[in-house]
Amino acid sequence: MKPIGRHLTVDMYGCSFDNLxxxxxxxxxxxxxxxxxxxxxxxxxxxxxxxxxxxxxxLLAESHMTIRTYPELGYAAFDIFTSDDLSRPERILAVLKRFLKPEKTKTTNIMRGDFGSQKDMKPRIRVSIAPLRRVRNTSAKVWSFLRKK
Known part of the structure; x- marks a missing residue:
C-alpha cells in the first residue's frame, strides 16, 4: 500500500530566546x-x-503542524504532518528555518501509513549480548587457570 502521508519531527537548536x-x-x-x-x-x-x-x-486541510518552544534552551520542537502528495513538509521546514535561524537542526522523516512496506520504517536496532558473554566466560576461564597454578 502506498504511504498515506509524510511526518517530519524537527528539533531546532540555537534559536534566539526572543524569537522563541x-x-x-x-x-x-x-x-x-x-x-x-x-x-x-x-x-x-x-x-x-x-x-x-x-x-x-x-490544523490544516492537508493535516497539521505543531510547535513547542523552550526559549531558555534556545530549542524548538516542530511536528509537520502532511497527507497531500503536493504539500511537501520540507518546504514548510525551509520557511520556518528562514524565520528562526537555528544553529543546528535535526530532522526525522517518517512515512505514515505504509504498513511496513517502506524499508526505512523497519527497526534497524539489533542487540546481541553473545560476544560479551563469550568474553566474560573466557576471562573466567583464564582466571580459573591462573589460580590453579
Missing amino acids: NNLEFIKMAMLAAIDEVSLTLLSANYHKFEPHGLAALI
Whole structure:
C-alpha cells in the first residue's frame, strides 16, 4: 500500500530566546509557511507559558503542524504532518528555518501509513549480548587457570 502521508519531527537548536518567546513572531512564521506552501488553514490554537515558552497547534486541510518552544534552551520542537502528495513538509521546514535561524537542526522523516512496506520504517536496532558473554566466560576461564597454578 502506498504511504498515506509524510511526518517530519524537527528539533531546532540555537534559536534566539526572543524569537522563541514571542507568540506573535511564531504565529507569523507558521502562517507564512502555510501561505508560501499554499496549504489550507482550518484552525489555529496558541498558548503562551509563564515565565517563557509557547505551544501552537495549526490544523490544516492537508493535516497539521505543531510547535513547542523552550526559549531558555534556545530549542524548538516542530511536528509537520502532511497527507497531500503536493504539500511537501520540507518546504514548510525551509520557511520556518528562514524565520528562526537555528544553529543546528535535526530532522526525522517518517512515512505514515505504509504498513511496513517502506524499508526505512523497519527497526534497524539489533542487540546481541553473545560476544560479551563469550568474553566474560573466557576471562573466567583464564582466571580459573591462573589460580590453579
